[in-house]
Amino acid sequence: QVQLVQSGAEVKKPGASMKVSCEASGYTFTAYYMHWVRQAPGQGLEWMGWINPNSGVTNYAQNFQGRVTMTRDTSIATAYMELSNLRSDDTAVYYCARGPPLSRVARGAFDIWGQGTMVTVSS
């Protein structure tokens, strides 16, 4: 079945970097956009950006410009999201989510979600 499996929880110190992985299975990894969304404790959903797994082209939310890097390894159908210079307010669950097919120019809902990765930033 179609699924996204993310890496495990992390605890980081302020100023450090984090890198979350998202392994796709059950579909053609390079045919669909991959988004990253985060959710702070008790809060709503915040979109961080997307990557085109075929070309590697990315599009980041302005709030994360300069701190976020999204990459992929097509040989293992895995997307990565790295966030640097972590602050306490980066404590959140980070999700990867499949977007529409590449033919839809990123205009589409997020139909498959990973299980989430809890990242805690604390000194």
Added chain:
Amino acid sequence: EIVMTQSPATLSVSPGERATLSCRASQSVSSNLAWYQQKPGQAPRLLIYGTSTRATGIPARFSGSGSGTEFTLTISSLQSEDIAVYYCQQYNNWPPYTFGQGTRLEIK
């Protein structure tokens, strides 16, 4: 940036009754509107896309309507398993894709 506003923040409905959740966009998003359901400790799940199309496996009691700036998610007969937080999302004008703040649905 398009701001999505959901109402009410919390909705209490008796089992078997209808639940109506609202979502307003700060400018037109055409029909590019999705609804997600999130249960405690779980990832969001896509319910509705394109304003009114149910995602795979979503029961027929869930329906979406609206266009432009005003949208509605209706659960025709509330079941206990529908207790969750519901989010609307626009994907018409990006970046960024934006979500509403959520409506918490409770059993009365």
